[in-house]
Amino acid sequence: MKILYFAKLKQLIGKSEETICIGQKKKKVSQVINELKKRNDIYNFAFKETNSLQYAVNCEYVDLDFFVTDSDELAIFPPVSGG
């Protein structure tokens, strides 16, 4: 699954995207994030406040309970501030 990071989150993690494999089973967005948090202190800190971040799967806003598969594109970012 492709994961995209934007804005402050991209800055904290130090990359704009990465690909992970979650296997054949579907996983909730929250489960994917919990796995990322286990990687190291940087990820753990970046995802400290998951409720203050926003999530999108294939360009549609979703919540942390949404199920994703390896064919999805998950984007994670702080609330938008355009305009």
Place this chain on the structure above:
Amino acid sequence: MQILFQRKKFIESDFIKKFSSDNKNSGAIFSFIGKVRPKNQNNNVLSIDIELYEKMAQVQIKKIINKLMKKHLIDDYLVVHRYGRVKPRENIVLIVVASQHRKESFRFGEGLMDWLKVKATFWKKENFANGSEWVNQKEADREFIDFSL
């Protein structure tokens, strides 16, 4: 009916003039321009960097427009939003709407801007002489949203 994202700075009158000419049978043309303020809480803003998730911004703005078009009868619209580095006093966003009567254009344009502020995937970072700061979404921006749409 066009949504443009561009790095290049733009002169609003170029777009408005062409849009108005393309919609010569409309009775009302609404336009809104959002610009970079040179100061934020007494700090001089040197520039802002606008990050964009283009694919999602297109999807979300089109969704907003489809919702608004069911409610307000308009003839045409144009959205221009910049990304990359933008300097104080330059334009960030331009919305132009054409309709037969003024109220449809006003309401459509205002609604589009309100929704764009909370759904379109742009992020602003302000650059000051002593560092940079990401701009947080304002609570007030959510207050104006008509979630019944």
